[in-house]
Amino acid sequence: MNLLWLQxxxxxxxxxxxxxxxxxxxxxxxxxEGIELLWHPSLSESGVDEARDLxxxxxxxxxxxxxxxxxxxxxxxxxxxxxxxxFGGGAQPMIDWVRQIAARAQHxxxxxxxxxxxxxxxxxxxxxxxxxxxYDGEAAGGLLGPGFxxxxxxxxxxxxxxxxHPDWITETLAMLAHGRLGAAQLDDLGRPRFYADQLVHHGCxxxxxxxxxxxxSRHSEQGCLMEQLGCKGTQAHADCNQRLWNGEGSCLRGGxxxxxxxxxxxxxxxxxxxxxxxxxxxxxxxxxxxxxxWFIALAALSKSATPQRVRENAHSDHLLxxxxxxxxxx
Amino acid sequence: xxxxxxxxxxxxxxxxxxxxxDIDDGRVAAAYVNSPLYRGFEQILQGxxxxxxxxxxxxxxxxxxxAQSAAAALALxxxxxxxxxxxxxxxxxxxxxxxxxxxxxxxxxxxxMPDFAREEYKSRRWYHGAAQRFRATAGSAPNEVLPAxxxxxxxxxxxxxxxxxxxxxxxxxxxxxxxxSELFRLQRSLREFRGFLERVTFGARLEDVAAIxxxxxxxxxxxxxxxxxxxxxxxxxxxxxxxxxxxGSDRFMSxxxxxxxxxRLFPAGxxxxxxxPLDIAGISEDTSHAWYxxxxxxxxxxxxxxxxxxxxxxxxxxxxxxxxxxxxxETGALARQVVAGHALARDMVAGSGAxxxxxxxxxxxxxxxxxxxxxxxxxxxxxxxxxxxxxxLADETAGVGLVEAARGSLGHWLTVRRGRIHNYQIxxxxxxxFSPRDGAGTPGALEQALAGLPAxxxxxxxxxxxxxxxxxxxxxxxxxx
Numbered sequence: 001m002n003l004l005w006l007q008x009x010x011x012x013x014x015x016x017x018x019x020x021x022x023x024x025x026x027x028x029x030x031x032x033e034g035i036e037l038l039w040h041p042s043l044s045e046s047g048v049d050e051a052r053d054l055x056x057x058x059x060x061x062x063x064x065x066x067x068x069x070x071x072x073x074x075x076x077x078x079x080x081x082x083x084x085x086x087f088g089g090g091a092q093p094m095i096d097w098v099r100q101i102a103a104r105a106q107h108x109x110x111x112x113x114x115x116x117x118x119x120x121x122x123x124x125x126x127x128x129x130x131x132x133x134x135y136d137g138e139a140a141g142g143l144l145g146p147g148f149x150x151x152x153x154x155x156x157x158x159x160x161x162x163x164x165h166p167d168w169i170t171e172t173l174a175m176l177a178h179g180r181l182g183a184a185q186l187d188d189l190g191r192p193r194f195y196a197d198q199l200v201h202h203g204c205x206x207x208x209x210x211x212x213x214x215x216x217s218r219h220s221e222q223g224c225l226m227e228q229l230g231c232k233g234t235q236a237h238a239d240c241n242q243r244l245w246n247g248e249g250s251c252l253r254g255g256x257x258x259x260x261x262x263x264x265x266x267x268x269x270x271x272x273x274x275x276x277x278x279x280x281x282x283x284x285x286x287x288x289x290x291x292x293x294w295f296i297a298l299a300a301l302s303k304s305a306t307p308q309r310v311r312e313n314a315h316s317d318h319l320l321x322x323x324x325x326x327x328x329x330x
Numbered sequence: 331x332x333x334x335x336x337x338x339x340x341x342x343x344x345x346x347x348x349x350x351x352d353i354d355d356g357r358v359a360a361a362y363v364n365s366p367l368y369r370g371f372e373q374i375l376q377g378x379x380x381x382x383x384x385x386x387x388x389x390x391x392x393x394x395x396x397a398q399s400a401a402a403a404l405a406l407x408x409x410x411x412x413x414x415x416x417x418x419x420x421x422x423x424x425x426x427x428x429x430x431x432x433x434x435x436x437x438x439x440x441x442x443m444p445d446f447a448r449e450e451y452k453s454r455r456w457y458h459g460a461a462q463r464f465r466a467t468a469g470s471a472p473n474e475v476l477p478a479x480x481x482x483x484x485x486x487x488x489x490x491x492x493x494x495x496x497x498x499x500x501x502x503x504x505x506x507x508x509x510x511s512e513l514f515r516l517q518r519s520l521r522e523f524r525g526f527l528e529r530v531t532f533g534a535r536l537e538d539v540a541a542i543x544x545x546x547x548x549x550x551x552x553x554x555x556x557x558x559x560x561x562x563x564x565x566x567x568x569x570x571x572x573x574x575x576x577x578g579s580d581r582f583m584s585x586x587x588x589x590x591x592x593x594r595l596f597p598a599g600x601x602x603x604x605x606x607p608l609d610i611a612g613i614s615e616d617t618s619h620a621w622y623x624x625x626x627x628x629x630x631x632x633x634x635x636x637x638x639x640x641x642x643x644x645x646x647x648x649x650x651x652x653x654x655x656x657x658x659x660e661t662g663a664l665a666r667q668v669v670a671g672h673a674l675a676r677d678m679v680a681g682s683g684a685x686x687x688x689x690x691x692x693x694x695x696x697x698x699x700x701x702x703x704x705x706x707x708x709x710x711x712x713x714x715x716x717x718x719x720x721x722x723l724a725d726e727t728a729g730v731g732l733v734e735a736a737r738g739s740l741g742h743w744l745t746v747r748r749g750r751i752h753n754y755q756i757x758x759x760x761x762x763x764f765s766p767r768d769g770a771g772t773p774g775a776l777e778q779a780l781a782g783l784p785a786x787x788x789x790x791x792x793x794x795x796x797x798x799x800x801x802x803x804x805x806x807x808x809x810x811x
Contacts, residue, residue, distance in 0.1 A: 007345070007346070008367070009367065009369050010392075010807075011389050011390060011391050011392040011395075011494075011807050012344055012345060012391065012392040012393060012807050013389065013391070013392020013393075013395060013494040013495060014392065015392065016392040016393050016395075016493075016494050017392070017493075017494060019436070019440075019476065019479070019480075020479075020480050020483050020493065021476070021480060022477075022480045022481075022484075024476075024477050025472070025473040025474075025476045025477055026476055027467045027468070027472060027473055027476065028473055037467060039341075041339065041341050041342075041346075042341070042342060042344060042440070042441070043342070043440065043466060043467055044341055044342075044466055044467070045444050045447060045448075045465065045466035045467075046341070047339060047340055047341035047342065047796075048337050048338060048339065048340060048341075048791050049337075049790065049791070051339055051341060052338070052339065073369075075367075075368075075369075078638070078640045079640065081640065083640055084367070084368045084369070084370075084638075084648075085346070085366060085367045085368070086348075086366045087338075087339060087346075087366070088338025088339025088340060088346050088347060088348040088366055090336075090338070120374075120386060120389040121369050121370075121374075123374045123386065124373065124374035124375065124376070124377065124378065125370075125373055125374065125376075125377075126374075127369075127370030127373040127374065127638065128368060128369055128370055130369070162389065162495060163392065163494060163495060218718070218720050219500055219502065219503075219505040219718040219720070220503070220504065220505050220506070220507050220716075220717040220718040222507075244487065245487055245491065245492035245493075246480075246483050246484050246485075246486045246487030246492050246493055247483075247484030247487035247488065248484070248487050248488065249486065249487025249488065249490070249491045249492045250491055250492065251491050251492065251496075251497065252491075253487075253491055253506075254490050254491015254492065254496060254497070254498045254505060254506050255491065255498060255504070255505030255506040255507070256491065256496070256497035256498060256505045257497070259385060259497075272379045272381055272382060273381070273382050273384075273385045273497075274381060274384075274385075274497070317507035317716065317717055317718075318507055318509060318713060318714055319509075
């Protein structure tokens with residue numbers, strides 16, 4: 001399976017995240033899965049004339065593209081011209097190349113939330129009219145339109161995340177290479193279900209603090225980050241606290257909020273990223289599938305049941321009280 | 331009669347780069363460097379809550395992500411008058427150092443060295459070995475380096491949750507308190523990385539590399555047994571005379587970085603044949619050759635604006651032209667070490683000025699200099715002591731954040747009005763190095779470095795041009811942002 005990787009309105013961080021893959025050499029792993037890089041702007045030897053020639057061949061069908069990976073938002077501005085990104089060495093806007101190659105590729109994969117939904121590049125006034133391949137924020141559409149289907153009948157596969165975990169990318173590509181990724185393996189937003197059917201909350205090491213609503217109120221405290229510090233791990237689809245990052249990390253383990261970076265529209269939460277919006281003291285963003293009345297009732301109950309140990313530790317940056325040691329009954 | 335040739339896309343430069351060459355009599359008569367991607371972060375940031383910059387700015391760049399976070403955190407801390415506790419300062423140093431060292435490694439092995447596997451060099455005595463070792467994706471080096479790099483980056487998992495794009499770096503310190511057992515894990519990662527560098531990259535102890543004090547000593551060191559990829563590079567550099575190509579303006583700038591108790595590990599300064607004071611009030615950005623609405627005279631970034639225009643007479647890049655007191659400066663590891671006073675760095679530029687080889691050697695030299703400092707900082711961390719303080723930002727305030735990313739000086743200029751970001755201007759390292767011409771027509775550092783190199787209107791672009799371009803370790807996504 002050959003793979004063409006192009007970058008547009010993003011930061012290149014998806015590629016850098018991918019290079020952090022922790023299963024030996026990423027290049028050897030790709031080769032072992034039968035994946036051949038036709039070209040990648042940061043990794044390939046060839047550039048300039050050879051690269052331009054290759055892209056042209058991919059666009060007109062002389063070179064077959066099994067998987068087209070796009071990293072970065074698609075920039076439609078200014079005024080629909082695509083002029084905010086012209087592919088190096090030519091006059092043609094990148095969005096034209098992407099449209100042409102996507103129409104011929106066997107599969108099209110959005111690498112990261114920029115190419116999936118628009119992402120950070122579409123934040124604020126969205127100066128470049130940035131969008132995703134098949135979404136414009138939460139609305140289906142984007143550069144290729146809601147009706148786009150690849151040669152196998154699949155929509156754009158959205159490996160969303162800012163950045164995505166290296167394994168989300170590699171496993172998606174490996175599943176495609178082995179013919180194991182069909183419509184049933186994608187969620188309603190086109191994300192691979194193997195990671196998107198989980199919540200960031202699952203496996204969060206702060207779970208005891210969450211259970212008792214023992215909340216951190218300042219950075220570096222150990223308590224739950226949902227009530228005060230903006231954490232959306234109970235709503236965000238991803239397995240970040242089960243499949244850890246850079247060894248044993250995750251946003252929560254790093255002491256800061258999940259900002260829901262796998263979800264469309266995460267770049268404009270409508271409130272300060274690290275402050276939980278509330279109405280009458282109740283957080284606006286409730287955990288996925290949780291009835292509001294029950295959340296309020298349980299939160300009140302659990303707060304009144306919070307053990308002193310959990311209450312104190314939540315406001316400390318290190319353990320003040322260890323759990324009681326229970327003696328085995330004689 | 332000169333011929334114009336547009337070359338691009340340059341790959342292995344982190345982002346998009348296109349260069350227009352005017353070729354005259356087999357030589358580059360003039361080069362015009364174009365950064366062809368515009369995203370508009372400075373526009374996106376306007377009107378946002380100041381703290382939200384910590385989410386937005388790291389996403390300017392996936393390879394300088396922590397440097398962007400650090401600059402924003404410093405600008406916010408400056409605006410709030412906040413000083414992080416010692417643990418917060420040390421954690422910030424360590425986090426930035428992990429990124430900077432990983433970037434140096436990535437640049438050398440994944441971006442720069444693969445060019446010596448080009449067919450153009452197949453008659454060279456070193457070609458076979460270099461191609462087998464450094465060929466992109468397939469060579470033995472990249473496949474050996476990626477796992478070592480990933481192991482090293484596990485320090486990011488502990489220090490910052492993940493990389494790229496962390497929120498652990500805050501104006502008040504770090505969100506991630508470390509416990510004693512975690513310090514041991516960090517020491518283990520550092521030890522492994524030191525072992526890798528000493529065995530694979532240098533074939534020598536880091537301290538021995540750091541102690542090399544002149545070109546002459548470097549040549550003597552190269553002749554010693556020990557192997558390592560630096561010696562291979564030095565052999566190639568000698569054969570191709572990479573010490574004589576790629577000279578820019580030879581005016582070197584560093585904002586300084588890695589705050590220690592009462593000094594910075596690498597101090598700030600300016601060097602032009604001798605030490606000069608660095609006055610950041612003298613920085614201005616000129617937009618005469620960039621696709622922005624002209625706002626009269628060049629502006630200091632605190633008063634700068636970013637208003638893109640679709641077409642403009644004489645413009646050829648989305649990159650503005652930053653100048654220091656009207657002058658073109660070069661920034662990066664070489665500049666940082668020249669300013670900091672490292673004897674080898676100063677000697678490397680003393681004769682024929684900056685060069686491809688000097689820039690590459692300075693980067694590897696920093697690997698040898700910074701890792702021992704990291705070992706020291708780790709030893710100073712004090713679990714149980716505070717990691718982060720809370721600070722209040724006034725509704726009307728301003729701040730500046732200056733750091734050194736792997737590839738050079740990065741500055742953020744923030745103005746807050748009515749509690750919102752009124753203006754946020756960013757000048758990244760490659761904005762300096764790959765700037766277009768200014769209003770006086772003076773070319774940027776790379777534009778100067780390319781002039782005079784061999785080129786042909788139709789034949790494949792000579793590898794030497796690739797070496798010069800990549801010797802700056804450009805980061806194009808930062809350049810325009």
